[in-house]
Amino acid sequence: MATVKIKFRPSIVSSKEGTLSIQIIHNRIARQIGIGYKVFPHEWDRSRSEVIIPPGTDELRRAHLTTVKNGINENVFAVDNIIKRLELSGNRYTSAQVIEAYLSAQTDGFVSYMRSLIHQLNQIGKNRTAGTYTTTMNSFIRFYGIKEVPWEQVDAKLMVRYEVFLKENGICPNTSSYYMRNLRAMYNRAVECELTFHRNPFRDVYTGVDKTVKRAIPQDAIKRLRDLNLNSRPSADLARDIFMFSFYTRGMSFIDIAFLRKEDIQNGILSYRRKKTNQHIVVKWEKQMQEIVDKYDTVNSPYLLPLIKNVGQDERRQYLTAAHRINRNLKTIGKQLGLSMPLTCYVARHTWASIAKSKNIPISVISEAMGHDSESTTRIYLASLDTSVIDKANKLIIGLL
Template identity: 50%
Template sequence: MASIKVKFRPSTVADHEGTIYYQIIHERKVRQLLSDYKVFPDEWDESRSMVITTQKSERKSFILSIRERIRWDVERLIKIARKLDANGLSYTADDVIDEFNRYANEYSLFNFMESIIVKLKQNGKVRTSETYKSALNSFKKFLTSQASKDDYRQDEDIMLDCLTSEVMEAYEAWLKGRGVAPNTISFYTRILRAVYNRAVEDNIIENRNPFRHVYTGVDKTVKRALSLSVIKKIKALDLSLNTSLDFARDMFLISFYLRGMSFIDMAFLKKSDLKNGYVTYRRRKTGQQLIIEWTKEMQMILDKYPENATDYLLPIIKNLGTNERCTYRNVGYNINHNLKIIAQMVGIQVSLTLYVARHSWASAAKAKGIPLSVISEGMGHDSETTTQIYLASLDTSVVDKANSLILKSL
């Protein structure tokens, strides 16, 4: 098997940093692989072939970081050499270097995660790809902030096998320091864990369990349901002089009327989904089919707006040839912004968003004595999947009856 040695090459300029490099020897052929790590001569111990530091050194954390990076690089080079040996084919020291460079290009966290994002989009899982991109962008910002402290790498990226427990704990602490909520932190770390586990399954890296000390659970969120009396106040507001607020209120109400339909499902609801007095659609999040009776309250809102020029039912995505997902997100952002203003107008402290309509319908159903087999209290299950399982098993007329009772109360 090839032998790997860590070497130091001093700078030709006095008092300048020298370069760490790796010497790969195989079948009496010697090759050199330069690293990105630079240290001063007094930070290198030739007898032990390692970088050194002192307790009082201002560069201590930086040097220790380089020491750890060197250890990871050597482990990767040894692993590559063993893999080539196991293949039973002849190879050279140059092959070891080529494989090391290929690994660095393909199996950095950013490159590996970007490849997963591309595959998710190709498979039609656009929303999932967006959540992965969100987590990746968050981690990129973290690494950029850490680079200035010399904690990890001087560039932005990090190798998959360099995701350690210490790195993930530092990321969690960074998020907490920015005031990020526990469930959002868990959202990011669970996505990173899924990416890491895929790399383990693909035999790219060995599992070092880097997520064992960070939070990956889900806290129950603060109840965000509005009472029927508050929804009545929102419904009764005279917003005729402000079309933006009026539209936001209408979309909130129709979400409530449609049994707390999520905004993405509202935006992509098609005219063809409304037939014979019923709306039939599949939830984008779960793929579950739902059937909802179309009521006069819903039709009254729809009649306020010109017929949509597109195939969509509601006046959310209204122009042909636009980026539909971008339009849906922008409209949703504007609606939620205006709902905050409406909340102030009716004197409520709840952070009013479209999603509150979903919680409110569930809470209203409970208040009307609807059995928990029909709807769970304010979506209070640990996962929404649990709620969807029992909803799917019911005769839709039972749920429509519950909806009718709620709407008559307004």
């Protein structure tokens, strides 16, 4: 009978993740098939041939490794079942035939297809889309379980059940819609590949986008946050500084802050492009911004603030880990200040707009960036303005503190 093992091949670059694969050995002939998962060498136990979670692993990475472990178990289970079927048939078979049967099964159902699609997206460098689809797939698996979903069962009733599950677990309508839209995109790809007939499974679930309640805190809360003594809590101090930096820069998003480079400041002007929209933003550099930058030693980094610490080493994962850590600390600080809402980096963006509006700064100047129905409207307003008008507005708001 064929045997199944998980193999780890480290990257030739020591700082990068190695790849995991399934090895099938039958009649002394070994064949391997990649399963799309990667881990670092210290996350692999060679003696037990399994992924481990080392002590001190942060929460985000821990969740990722748990997903990898579960995924490996699913794949091994699928291969074992194929081998059992081939053994029961009484016919001779090869390790190559096991792999062929495994690959053909990858599109036999919706969950398998999602895994295969995500693997393909990662292989061609579309990591962001792959990450989005992975988050959605994991949510769906929490609802349905790791078992396969036959294509004929992907219908409107199933999606309504999933929507009810999300609601019962406290998922807001916009997040539920986000998952549904991603599932729909993956399902439509499968239809285009003629893997299934279109059964319009999303016709009875919500796939729109509701207006969200503005997440702004009062001006006095911003002052209390700024003046809070956090010298004994470096992580919280950094989180507060990142929040204030976002506020000072007209609500700059966390991803843009994380990837700001020192060269983005020229002649007293901060100039960058938004990661989300590629929109060009110009901000007058104020002393409050410089005071925050001066607190941190980034002499050996091209980045302005200490959020991406290992340059060139999976910077996206570093950014996600930093975002999680910053927001976790901000929520703790928010409770300390007695705020009625969770404090996150995004609150800085809403708060800037709210204060600007309360001071009768023209809507065209603040562009209702946090209240417009679409990003395109915001871009149209900002693109047509003299940036000096925006800089004056920003200076006025900062001066109120």
